[in-house]
Each structure stands twice: as structure tokens, then as C-alpha cells.
Amino acid sequence: MGWKTLDDMDLAGKRVLIRVDINVPVQDGRVSDATRIERIAPTVRDIIAKGGKPMLLAHFGRPKGKVVLDLSLRITLPALEQALGCSVGFVETLDAAEVMTDEARAADVLLLENIRFHPGEEANDPELAARLAGLGDVYCNDAFSAAHRAHASTAGVARHLPSCAGRLMQAELEALEAALGKPVRPVMAVVGGSKVSTKLDLLGNLVARVDTLVIGGGMANTFLAAQGIDVGKSLCEHDMADTARAIMAKATTQGCEIILPEDVVVAREFAAHAAHETVPATECPADAMILDAGPLTVARIATALDNARTLIWNGPLGAFELPPFDAATRAAAQKAAERSRAGALISVAGGGDTVSALNQAGATADFTYISTAGGAFLEWMEGKTLPGVAALEN
Structure with a gap:
């Protein structure tokens, strides 16, 4: 395998950007199936245990580079807190993320608003990738389901930071390597x-x-x-x-x-x-x-x-x-x-x-x-x- 896992990274005191897939079904204003959220829990918990500060990057629906309030990730917060067993702070904009106060950083985990609200995400815009990279010290991709997209949060940001696969991504890649690689x-x-x-x-x-x-x-x-x-x-x-x-x-x-x-x-x-x-x-x-x-x-x-x-x-x-x-x-x-x-x-x-x-x-x-x-x-x-x-x- 030509990629690193969480076991290869020193995360103590590091801000860790985690690309996750929490594009979950919603009904009557709440998450109706939290399976995808539950599957990222091992990665988030491991990062916290290693002394890292997680910030989740994720998409939700297809807003096509525009702010669509019905596609805000805020709706996932209760399900995230339940699955992760810790507090999750919501960061509404990239601008806000770049000037966060210590008080705003107090939550155990941070969730950045729907990354696809930015037109540069699906275009893999170098400027957006660089801004995202500025929010962290380490990049962790735990969203194999989005790995076939060359987007700023899946490919671009990895070029700027020490990078690794999360537990879900690692399990997927190891399974596929066992099936088709060797x-x-x-x-x-x-x-x-x-x-x-x-x-x-x-x-x-x-x-x-x-x-x-x-x-x-x-x-x-x-x-x-x-x-x-x-x-x-x-x-x-x-x-x-x-x-x-x-x-x-x-x-x-x-x-x-x-x-x-x-x-x-x-x-x-x-x-x-x-x-x-x-x-x-x-x-x-x-x-x-x-x-x-x-x-x-x-x-x-x-x-x-x-x-x-x-x-x-x-x-x-x-x-x-x-x-x-x-x-x-x-x-x-x-x-x-x-x-x-x-x-x-x-x-x-x-x-x-x-x-x-x-x-x-x-x-x-x-x-x-x-x-x-x-x-x-x-x-x-x-x-x-x-x-x-x-x-x-x-």
C-alpha cells in the first residue's frame, strides 16, 4: 500500500482535517438513517485519543456551488453528537473557520458547513484547496465513497498537508486490495x-x-x-x-x-x-x-x-x-x-x-x-x- 494510516501519523496537538461522507437521508427535519455517521466514529475517536483536534469536511446533497439552506449540514449535528459521544461545534463559513476564537474551538469536534456550497469544491480549485489546508496540520480522508471525485476536499487539500487514510477508508482499500490487487x-x-x-x-x-x-x-x-x-x-x-x-x-x-x-x-x-x-x-x-x-x-x-x-x-x-x-x-x-x-x-x-x-x-x-x-x-x-x-x- 502506498498510503499512510492513522497509525503512521503523530497527531498530538495537531488540527486534523477529516474528509467524511455524512450525506445521510433526512426525514421530518432529522437524520433518518445514521449508518454513514456511525461508520466515521472509529476514525474520529482514534484522532481524539491520539491528541488531535478533528474538523470534519463533508458535502450534503447537490447545491452546485451555491448556499442552499435546505442542504445545510447543521441538521446532522444531533446524530453526530450521539454517534461520536462528544460535543460537535458547527462552523458556518470558511471565513469564520479561518478566524476562529478559542471559545469557538472548545467543542471536541468541529464540523464545517457543506463544502459544496463553494463553487471551487467540485472544480478542485487550487485556491480553495489551499484555504482548506490552512485550517489544519494533517489531512485524513475517510470518505472512500467520494474518492472517485477530484474535488478540493478529496484531492486538492491532500497535496498541501501530511495525509493519511482514516479507518473506514483503510478498511475499504485493504478489502479491495485483497480482492483485486493481490x-x-x-x-x-x-x-x-x-x-x-x-x-x-x-x-x-x-x-x-x-x-x-x-x-x-x-x-x-x-x-x-x-x-x-x-x-x-x-x-x-x-x-x-x-x-x-x-x-x-x-x-x-x-x-x-x-x-x-x-x-x-x-x-x-x-x-x-x-x-x-x-x-x-x-x-x-x-x-x-x-x-x-x-x-x-x-x-x-x-x-x-x-x-x-x-x-x-x-x-x-x-x-x-x-x-x-x-x-x-x-x-x-x-x-x-x-x-x-x-x-x-x-x-x-x-x-x-x-x-x-x-x-x-x-x-x-x-x-x-x-x-x-x-x-x-x-x-x-x-x-x-x-x-x-x-x-x-x-
């Missing part, structure tokens, strides 16, 4: 979701880096159709057939086995508990749509999981939000959880639908690591350099 082989990836077009870079990167790739969801229909298989009225990007064939050819060249559905669960309507049947993948009725992988496919995935040592998972295998079309995702997730629980599999998963599907399957707790980073997780899997991580590298 993995224990064989490596298996499960990629689902609706469209091939949104995951082209991901698939292209994975076939060169994993030993087995399971393709599920609506994406699998596109790959089946590219092989001349009639997928009826299924969700399918027929215009991506050449691309799908190119990915399959690349996989063959790279020695990556692709697992596509060999049997499928079909229905005539996209609805929970719709009348359905299981047929070979080559025999989807013309008036039906494929909504899940069948038991033969699940058994093949289970065998692949028995042989794998590392698993990366992004996306469901079927229409998991509509029972019983969650069966393949549920079965595969529970198998992966069982192998992980036994210490036989390093399992890393991420992406919004993925986390929901694994939660639904009751598998989340047994996975080695669950990323909530969304776009940053996907870009890492695509093999892209993340500006917020690159800025931390020695």
Missing part, C-alpha cells in the same frame, strides 16, 4: 444488474483479472442473445451483441471462464408472485421474460464458489425485488456467506442493489467486507485510478 486465487466475480452498457469497463477489466465470471440479471440476457438464443420479451440490449461477443472472446484469451444461465425462470408479467416456470435457457417462450436464473445454474455457481478463494460481487442475479425471482441471488449469496463464515473465502461486495440483495438474503454479516461506496467501488473494480486515493499515495 488476491488469493482462484478469484471469482459475480456481476449482475440490468444493462451491459453501464458495466462495460467493469466486465472488460474483470475478464483479465479473475478466473471465473458469473454474469446474471438482465445483462445475462444480452449475452445469451449474442449467442443466437431467443430471450423472448426479456430485458435485453440487442445492440450490445457485438460487445458481448468481444467480451466473451477476451475471456477465452485470458483464460477466464464465463458462467451464464443454463436454465432460467420465466414469467409473462413483471410482478411479485407472477405465474412462472423454469426452462432451459435456450427455450424461453416468445411471450415470456427471463426474471431469474434456474436451479441448475445456481448449482453450477455453488460449485464455482466451492473452488474459489476470493469473491467480488456486484449486482443481483435476477429480479431480486420481486419474490420468488430472488431465489438465485438468495441461494448464491447464502452459499458465499457459508464459505466466508468457514474461513474458506474472502468475499467483497458493493453497490446499492448488491447490498440490498445481500441484506435480503441474510448474508451480509458473513461477507468479509461490504462496501457502501457505490460509484467509487465500481470505478475501482473497473481498474480506474481514484483521485482521492492517488492523492494519499506517498
Whole structure:
């Protein structure tokens, strides 16, 4: 790893700028889900324990460089104080932060108002980055979920100060390094979701880096159709057939086995508990749509999981939000959880639908690591350099 952690930093008596992601849902004037706030607590507590004075930098919503009172971070203060177990002082403007009195600094932790109120934030303006750096002695990035953005508070400020990863960022980077950087082989990836077009870079990167790739969801229909298989009225990007064939050819060249559905669960309507049947993948009725992988496919995935040592998972295998079309995702997730629980599999998963599907399957707790980073997780899997991580590298 080319970056430092909190363990590498002398923080005694230092002002520590911490970039965090507390972009939390709000309902009726209060935080309705404090998960993201709770996940930054270990970093903040460690900094305080090491004698540092934390100031949180964060965004909230998309104010697009303007002050939008409805997007003030002030609303997060009660949830922050509860999660951190200490007092949190609110700093309304950057100007105020630059001339703070000792009285204003008395709180255990300081929170600067929504950094995206500044037009220079998303532009990674050097002047804004320098002003932010002037507020601290050390920079700590604990917002992997924003690390794919080259913003002033994620990349710019790190160029001015001794920098390190916070505990949440450290855990994320270590998990991803274990999954794709220097993995224990064989490596298996499960990629689902609706469209091939949104995951082209991901698939292209994975076939060169994993030993087995399971393709599920609506994406699998596109790959089946590219092989001349009639997928009826299924969700399918027929215009991506050449691309799908190119990915399959690349996989063959790279020695990556692709697992596509060999049997499928079909229905005539996209609805929970719709009348359905299981047929070979080559025999989807013309008036039906494929909504899940069948038991033969699940058994093949289970065998692949028995042989794998590392698993990366992004996306469901079927229409998991509509029972019983969650069966393949549920079965595969529970198998992966069982192998992980036994210490036989390093399992890393991420992406919004993925986390929901694994939660639904009751598998989340047994996975080695669950990323909530969304776009940053996907870009890492695509093999892209993340500006917020690159800025931390020695």
C-alpha cells in the first residue's frame, strides 16, 4: 500500500482535517438513517485519543456551488453528537473557520458547513484547496465513497498537508486490495444488474483479472442473445451483441471462464408472485421474460464458489425485488456467506442493489467486507485510478 494510516501519523496537538461522507437521508427535519455517521466514529475517536483536534469536511446533497439552506449540514449535528459521544461545534463559513476564537474551538469536534456550497469544491480549485489546508496540520480522508471525485476536499487539500487514510477508508482499500490487487486465487466475480452498457469497463477489466465470471440479471440476457438464443420479451440490449461477443472472446484469451444461465425462470408479467416456470435457457417462450436464473445454474455457481478463494460481487442475479425471482441471488449469496463464515473465502461486495440483495438474503454479516461506496467501488473494480486515493499515495 502506498498510503499512510492513522497509525503512521503523530497527531498530538495537531488540527486534523477529516474528509467524511455524512450525506445521510433526512426525514421530518432529522437524520433518518445514521449508518454513514456511525461508520466515521472509529476514525474520529482514534484522532481524539491520539491528541488531535478533528474538523470534519463533508458535502450534503447537490447545491452546485451555491448556499442552499435546505442542504445545510447543521441538521446532522444531533446524530453526530450521539454517534461520536462528544460535543460537535458547527462552523458556518470558511471565513469564520479561518478566524476562529478559542471559545469557538472548545467543542471536541468541529464540523464545517457543506463544502459544496463553494463553487471551487467540485472544480478542485487550487485556491480553495489551499484555504482548506490552512485550517489544519494533517489531512485524513475517510470518505472512500467520494474518492472517485477530484474535488478540493478529496484531492486538492491532500497535496498541501501530511495525509493519511482514516479507518473506514483503510478498511475499504485493504478489502479491495485483497480482492483485486493481490488476491488469493482462484478469484471469482459475480456481476449482475440490468444493462451491459453501464458495466462495460467493469466486465472488460474483470475478464483479465479473475478466473471465473458469473454474469446474471438482465445483462445475462444480452449475452445469451449474442449467442443466437431467443430471450423472448426479456430485458435485453440487442445492440450490445457485438460487445458481448468481444467480451466473451477476451475471456477465452485470458483464460477466464464465463458462467451464464443454463436454465432460467420465466414469467409473462413483471410482478411479485407472477405465474412462472423454469426452462432451459435456450427455450424461453416468445411471450415470456427471463426474471431469474434456474436451479441448475445456481448449482453450477455453488460449485464455482466451492473452488474459489476470493469473491467480488456486484449486482443481483435476477429480479431480486420481486419474490420468488430472488431465489438465485438468495441461494448464491447464502452459499458465499457459508464459505466466508468457514474461513474458506474472502468475499467483497458493493453497490446499492448488491447490498440490498445481500441484506435480503441474510448474508451480509458473513461477507468479509461490504462496501457502501457505490460509484467509487465500481470505478475501482473497473481498474480506474481514484483521485482521492492517488492523492494519499506517498
